Amino acid sequence: MATLRAIFAHPSGRIGGAIVALYLLLAVLGMLGLTPHNPLTQHRVERLHAPDGTYWMGTDLFGRDVASRLMTGIGQSFIVAFFSVAFATLAGTVLGLAAAWFGRRWDGLVMRIMDVVLAFPAILLALLIVAVAGPGTSTSVIAIAIVYTPIFTRVVRGPALSLKAREFVDAARTFGSSAGYIVTRHLLLNLVAPLTVQVTLALAWALLTEAGLSFLGLGTQPPAASLGLMLSDSRNLMETAPWLMIFPGVAIMISILGFNLLGDALRDVLDPKMRRSIA
Amino acid sequence: MRRLATFPLVLLGVSIVVFLAIRMVPGDSITAMLGTEAGLLTPQQRDALAAYFGIDQPWFIQYWRWLLGLFQGNLGISSTYGRPVLDVILERFPLTLELALLSMVIALVVGMPAGIFAATHNEKLSDLGVRVVAMIGQSTPNFVLALLIIYTLSAGFGVLPAMGEFSPLWQDPRRNLGQLLLPAVTLGFAFAASVTRISRSAMLDVLCDDYVRTARSKGVSARGVIWRHALPNALIPVVTLSGIEFGYLLGGAVIVEQIFALPGLGRMVLDAILQRDYALVQGSVLFIAFNFMIVNLLVDLAYVALDPRIRLSEH
Numbered sequence: 001m002a003t004l005r006a007i008f009a010h011p012s013g014r015i016g017g018a019i020v021a022l023y024l025l026l027a028v029l030g031m032l033g034l035t036p037h038n039p040l041t042q043h044r045v046e047r048l049h050a051p052d053g054t055y056w057m058g059t060d061l062f063g064r065d066v067a068s069r070l071m072t073g074i075g076q077s078f079i080v081a082f083f084s085v086a087f088a089t090l091a092g093t094v095l096g097l098a099a100a101w102f103g104r105r106w107d108g109l110v111m112r113i114m115d116v117v118l119a120f121p122a123i124l125l126a127l128l129i130v131a132v133a134g135p136g137t138s139t140s141v142i143a144i145a146i147v148y149t150p151i152f153t154r155v156v157r158g159p160a161l162s163l164k165a166r167e168f169v170d171a172a173r174t175f176g177s178s179a180g181y182i183v184t185r186h187l188l189l190n191l192v193a194p195l196t197v198q199v200t201l202a203l204a205w206a207l208l209t210e211a212g213l214s215f216l217g218l219g220t221q222p223p224a225a226s227l228g229l230m231l232s233d234s235r236n237l238m239e240t241a242p243w244l245m246i247f248p249g250v251a252i253m254i255s256i257l258g259f260n261l262l263g264d265a266l267r268d269v270l271d272p273k274m275r276r277s278i279a
Numbered sequence: 280m281r282r283l284a285t286f287p288l289v290l291l292g293v294s295i296v297v298f299l300a301i302r303m304v305p306g307d308s309i310t311a312m313l314g315t316e317a318g319l320l321t322p323q324q325r326d327a328l329a330a331y332f333g334i335d336q337p338w339f340i341q342y343w344r345w346l347l348g349l350f351q352g353n354l355g356i357s358s359t360y361g362r363p364v365l366d367v368i369l370e371r372f373p374l375t376l377e378l379a380l381l382s383m384v385i386a387l388v389v390g391m392p393a394g395i396f397a398a399t400h401n402e403k404l405s406d407l408g409v410r411v412v413a414m415i416g417q418s419t420p421n422f423v424l425a426l427l428i429i430y431t432l433s434a435g436f437g438v439l440p441a442m443g444e445f446s447p448l449w450q451d452p453r454r455n456l457g458q459l460l461l462p463a464v465t466l467g468f469a470f471a472a473s474v475t476r477i478s479r480s481a482m483l484d485v486l487c488d489d490y491v492r493t494a495r496s497k498g499v500s501a502r503g504v505i506w507r508h509a510l511p512n513a514l515i516p517v518v519t520l521s522g523i524e525f526g527y528l529l530g531g532a533v534i535v536e537q538i539f540a541l542p543g544l545g546r547m548v549l550d551a552i553l554q555r556d557y558a559l560v561q562g563s564v565l566f567i568a569f570n571f572m573i574v575n576l577l578v579d580l581a582y583v584a585l586d587p588r589i590r591l592s593e594h
Contacts, residue, residue, distance in 0.1 A: 012414075112285065116292035119568040121530035124548060128564075131552045132303045208420050212534055215422055216549070231426065235538075238430050245430060249423040257418035264414075 006269040007262075013269070016261025023255050027078045030071030037065035039072045039225050048241045058243040060233065066243065069225035070251055076226045077255070080137060080219070081206035084144035089199055091145065092152020093191075097183055099153065100160035111157070114150035122147045126209060127218065135218040143213070144206050155198050160187050193270040200266055204259035211252050227252045283576070290569060294349075297564045298342050301557050331356075345561065354565075355558035359551065364562035367547070371531075372566075375544040377448060378459055378466065379528035383521060385467030390474025391517065397475070398482035398513075399505060409475060416472025422534045425465045429538070445542050462539045466532055470524050477520050481513040488512075515585045522578030529574065530567040 007013035029035065036056065043049075043063035051058040057066035099110040117125070129143040163169065164187065172182050213219035214228030222229060227248045234244035320328070329335040333344060333355070348355060354364035397409040432438045446454045485491060486509055494508045531545025544563065551559040 112288065112292070115285065115289045116296060119289055119293050119572055120564070121527055121567060121571060123533055124530060124545075124564065124567065127533070127549060127552055128297070128300050128560075132300055134305065204418070211420060212422065215534060216537070231423065235426065238426070239433060242430060242434065245426055249426060253415075253419050253423055256420070257415060260414065260418050 003269060007265050010265040010268060012261040013265030016258050016263075016265060019254060019258030020262055023074055023078065023258060026071050027075040030068075030073075030075035031079075035065075035068035035071045037068045039064060039068040040223055041065075048237070050241075051243050057247045058241065060230075060241075060244055061237065066230075066247055069230060070227070070247055073225040073227045073230060073248065074251065074255070076137070076220055076224065077207055077210050077228075077252075080140050080144065080210045081203050084141045084206050084210075085148065085199055085202045087141065087145035088148035088152050088202065089195065091149045092154075093156050093188070093195065095149070096153040096156025097160055097187060100157045100164055100187070101179070101183055107157075110153065114153050117146070117150045123209070123212060126213060127216075130213060130218045135213075135221060137220055140210055140213050140219045144209050147209070148202055148206070151202070152195075152198060155194055156191055159191055159194060163187050163190055197263060197267045197270060200259055200263035204256045204263065207252070207256050207259065286572060286576070289572065290565065293568045294346075294561065294565050295342070297561050298345070299338070301552070301555070301560045302338055304552070304555055345558075349565075354562035357551075357556050357559040357562075359554050359556045359559065364558050367559060368544070368563050368566050371542060371544050371547050373447060374445065374459075374541060375529060375531050377455075378463055378532065378541070378543060379525055381459055381463035382466040382470055382528055383525050385463055386470035386474045386524070387517075387521065389467070390471040391478050393471075394475040394478030394517075395482055395505070395510070395513075397479045398486065401483060406479075409479070413472040413475040413479075416468050417476065419469060421465050421469060421532065422538060424468055425462070425535055425538045428461055428465060458539075458541070462532070462535050462541060465535055465539075466528060470521075470528075473520055473524065474517060478513060478517050481516045482509060485509045485513045512586075515582065518581050518585060519578055522574055522581065526571045526574035526578075529570045 007017060030039075037043075041064065043059060043065070045063070046055070046059050047061060047063040049055050049059040049063070051066075055065050055067065057070060059065055060069070095110050095114075099107040120128075125147050126140075126143040129146060130139050133139040133142065169182060169186055172186055177185075210219055210226075211228035211231070214226040215232045217229070217232065220226035220229055230248040231245060231252070234241070234248070237244055326335065333341060336344070345355060352365065354368075356362065357364050357367050360367050393409050393413070397406045400406045429439075445458060448455045482505075486504075491504055491508055494504050499508070529544075531543050531548060533545035533549050535541075536543040536546040537549075544567065548560065548563050548567070550556075551563065
């Protein structure tokens with residue numbers, strides 16, 4: 001509760017929180033089908049219709065309503081972002097904790113594997129994974145999760161190592177607490193703050209990558225709507241129908257801005273010391 | 280030094296991952312190379328082609344051969360270009376390098392003064408302005424920015440970015456810079472935003488330090504404090520961030536190259552993956568990972584050189 005209040009007292013937290021909440025609402029409405037029009041229906045007579053009272057953001061080349069497609073597209077992007085970051089957080093936390101707890105060879109092995117993954121530029125690795133598994137929503141989730149796992153592993157391993165050496169862990173051991181109890185109770189609980197910050201920033205990055213992959217035609221497949229795909233389709237119609245580019249473009253930008261602002265606020269609130277090293 | 284020892288190990292890991300991954304892509308490279316004409320091949324011709332590209336052997340023999348070739352500077356023959364992989368890569372690399380350098384110059388020239396300005400005007404309206412712009416810059420995907428720039432130029436000024444055949448710097452410098460300016464601005468924008476944010480926070484940190492207070496109380500002018508005492512130390516995180524970003528850019532900017540029709544490394548790798556050009560994917564990913572790791576190593580060394588308090592063994 002105190003944390004929530006602190007985030008709302010933080011100017012970027014307020015703005016970022018409001019943006020994220022608004023997008024969540026749009027995403028849920030889009031997923032429930034509560035859009036102004038059916039996002040897939042082609043109003044052939046009204047192709048490339050400029051924005052007006054009926055079509056708030058105009059229509060595309062096939063006469064589909066841009067506002068409705070934008071809402072389902074946001075839903076699509078958010079699903080990919082949430083699932084990929086959830087997988088990356090889970091995998092990274094387990095690997096990072098294991099590396100820190102078991103130490104030695106296990107630590108060396110895990111961290112070297114993570115070095116290999118980190119040596120690939122992120123977008124290239126994602127492209128390679130998509131090429132292997134074939135384009136689509138679930139592949140995007142897997143690709144983004146794999147790319148982001150090493151970062152979570154590092155975020156967890158470092159602090160976990162120093163926590164492991166602290167007195168309260170020794171004390172817990174002397175009391176006969178099991179390893180599982182110590183790792184979840186004493187290590188994991190103390191890692192919640194840095195993990196929350198990282199998750200928020202990772203969500204911003206996942207939205208960006210999802211949009212990039214679908215822009216290249218390797219993410220969400222047509223006729224389903226996705227922000228990157230809409231933007232890519234708008235390229236040849238830029239002069240006749242600029243709304244096709246401007247709305248999805250700005251929508252992507254603001255969604256990322258929202259998570260970045262929220263992440264900044266969380267970092268200030270949860271861990272004032274971290275501001276120095278990561279900012 | 281320990282980092283240097285794991286260097287070849289990590290590269291070996293990267294090469295194995297790429298080698299296996301690209302072979303898991305559905306479809307075979309000969310069909311991808313010849314398209315519909317692949318159907319006209321007799322089985323003998325197909326086998327001969329496979330033998331020519333060395334893809335008729337089991338993967339571990341292919342890998343061993345490739346590794347042996349690597350030590351002789353031979354990365355194999357690209358099936359799409361029909362030329363040695365290294366030649367194809369080195370032909371694309373100057374553009375990528377130039378683009379990365381230009382973007383970095385733009386980022387530093389814009390970002391550092393903006394960050395220092397914001398730090399020295401802390402909590403004033405101008406500081407807030409810089410921070411808002413930097414936050415927006417950091418949140419704008421480069422492909423959105425690229426399209427917005429192209430749209431603004433064409434709708435507002437009736438100008439289109441210089442596309443068409445790409446001219447290398449040494450052949451036609453003016454045309455070359457004309458072609459690279461917009462992509463560099465696109466990539467430099469978000470980069471500049473990060474530089475602004477990090478130089479602002481580094482400068483703020485340093486300005487609160489004891490030695491700056493000492494310098495002030497000795498009567499050093501405000502300008503002198505900033506330039507002589509604070510700036511050198513505030514530079515450290517800026518160097519780290521710029522180095523890492525530069526390393527990423529050396530891997531090619533797939534989407535921006537695509538939008539501006541530039542023949543850089545990023546697009547080449549994307550096409551190579553889609554064409555199942557095994558040798559080219561292997562060679563270029565290794566090349567990119569190698570550059571990336573070298574840049575990161577240099578950044579670490581610069582870090583130690585700039586800040587004598589840090590010893591790498593602590594990490």
